[in-house]
Amino acid sequence: MKKNSIKILTLGFASSLLIGLVACKSDREEVDSGGSLPGKTLDDQYSVSRYRVLDIDSKLGLDSKLTWSISAKKIVDNKEVVYDSIIAKDVPKLEFISRYAKNYALTLTAETNGVSKKYTSQIIVNKEVKAYSKYIADVFDYRPAVGQFINEIPEYATGDTQDKMIKKAKESLVGGNSTMVTLGGFGGYVVFGFDHTIPNYDGRDFKILGNAFWGNEAIEERAGSCEPGIIMVAYDRNKNGKPDEDEWYEIAGSEYFKDTTIRNYEITYFKPDENKEPVPGAEFWQTDTQYIKWQDNQGVSGFKTRNTFHAQSYYPLWFSEMSYSLKGTRLKDNFYDQSGTGTYWVGKSYAYGYADNAPNNDDASNIDISWAIDKYGNYVKLPGIDFVKVYTGINQEAGWLGEVSTEVAGAYNLHFK
Numbered sequence: 001m002k003k004n005s006i007k008i009l010t011l012g013f014a015s016s017l018l019i020g021l022v023a024c025k026s027d028r029e030e031v032d033s034g035g036s037l038p039g040k041t042l043d044d045q046y047s048v049s050r051y052r053v054l055d056i057d058s059k060l061g062l063d064s065k066l067t068w069s070i071s072a073k074k075i076v077d078n079k080e081v082v083y084d085s086i087i088a089k090d091v092p093k094l095e096f097i098s099r100y101a102k103n104y105a106l107t108l109t110a111e112t113n114g115v116s117k118k119y120t121s122q123i124i125v126n127k128e129v130k131a132y133s134k135y136i137a138d139v140f141d142y143r144p145a146v147g148q149f150i151n152e153i154p155e156y157a158t159g160d161t162q163d164k165m166i167k168k169a170k171e172s173l174v175g176g177n178s179t180m181v182t183l184g185g186f187g188g189y190v191v192f193g194f195d196h197t198i199p200n201y202d203g204r205d206f207k208i209l210g211n212a213f214w215g216n217e218a219i220e221e222r223a224g225s226c227e228p229g230i231i232m233v234a235y236d237r238n239k240n241g242k243p244d245e246d247e248w249y250e251i252a253g254s255e256y257f258k259d260t261t262i263r264n265y266e267i268t269y270f271k272p273d274e275n276k277e278p279v280p281g282a283e284f285w286q287t288d289t290q291y292i293k294w295q296d297n298q299g300v301s302g303f304k305t306r307n308t309f310h311a312q313s314y315y316p317l318w319f320s321e322m323s324y325s326l327k328g329t330r331l332k333d334n335f336y337d338q339s340g341t342g343t344y345w346v347g348k349s350y351a352y353g354y355a356d357n358a359p360n361n362d363d364a365s366n367i368d369i370s371w372a373i374d375k376y377g378n379y380v381k382l383p384g385i386d387f388v389k390v391y392t393g394i395n396q397e398a399g400w401l402g403e404v405s406t407e408v409a410g411a412y413n414l415h416f417k
């Protein structure tokens with residue numbers, strides 16, 4: 001500590017002639033080694049584009065009680081009143097984000113050993129140079145499980161590689177006229193991102209579109225074609241536009257803490273011999289009840305059935321491996337045979353926090369970034385998110401309807417102005 005302080009003092013002294021020119025570095029003076037608060041610790045001003053996170057380091061330790069606030073206006077008795085609105089407490093580094101291009105007066109109040117000090121600065125939020133889109137801007141990965149729509153949505157053509165299929169998923173999902181990709185059964189996933197950071201404001205922050213609908217004849221409320229997908233989010237902390245070293249957090253939906261939920265579930269799918277002798281079932285639609293072998297890490301295995309409605313391969317044809325594994329959080333099966341005779345199956349919608357789990361106009365398709373949890377199951381405080389991963393959270397076949405498979409049909413920032 002001491003060594004550093006001396007160094008900073010020297011630097012401050014040597015550059016004193018330049019202080020007028022580099023005003024924003026003037027805070028390097030006056031750090032004393034006694035542990036009391038410096039005279040200045042913030043730059044005079046900071047600038048950032050809207051929908052981007054600005055990191056401001058107070059350079060003060062956790063032994064100081066810190067309160068960050070911005071000046072805000074409200075109307076009281078028909079008069080405009082300016083007040084300090086607290087935006088963060090007891091964090092040495094502020095992660096600031098705004099959807100508005102405007103200036104903010106920033107105040108940091110620090111309290112150490114009963115001494116309190118106020119530091120002020122200004123944050124200039126600029127409009128972006130190239131206009132943002134509120135919708136998905138890029139698709140980084142697409143790795144579906146097996147399923148009856150695989151090789152069709154998006155369509156596989158002979159010779160297509162993994163990269164080509166990701167590109168096709170991207171063509172389906174980017175922008176406001178997005179169509180759809182299927183993720184197949186449990187674990188199949190897609191990873192996409194936005195061209196800006198979706199801020200974590202109060203309430204729900206983004207919507208994931210799917211093809212869920214309420215069943216016309218479903219007796220139970222909020223049931224029909226609901227195929228819940230687990231959502232994971234990441235904030236582009238290293239700000240390079242890619243989901244690389246950034247940590248992923250699971251959105252803890254309504255089922256997360258229930259003991260019917262299996263964490264670290266893993267399933268392996270085995271490539272079928274498309275020319276093998278099929279083993280038809282008792283039902284007319286069961287073309288081959290031993291079509292694709294699967295095995296999980298809970299000691300269970302079985303076959304995925306080929307039905308009469310889909311004749312193409314259910315195994316991703318661009319995968320050269322003879323088997324592949326997918327893992328994640330598995331939710332309790334949500335489909336049941338309402339008819340009792342196998343003719344009418346319904347899938348119950350879970351309360352919140354999943355993709356393709358409720359119609360697109362329903363609030364349950366909106367997600368709050370504050371539901372994000374780390375790998376230890378603790379809630380995390382994210383300033384916003386740039387990337388989303390969705391994977392099918394159910395391992396179930398619903399009779400003639402086939403496997404429960406999450407579909408993703410787009411996504412957007414609910415706060416976008």
Ligand SMILES: [Ca+2]
Nearest residue numbers: 200201203369
């Ligand atoms: Ca939120």
Ligand SMILES: [Ca+2]
Nearest residue numbers: 236240242244
């Ligand atoms: Ca990154």
Ligand SMILES: [Ca+2]
Nearest residue numbers: 211227356407
């Ligand atoms: Ca669906």
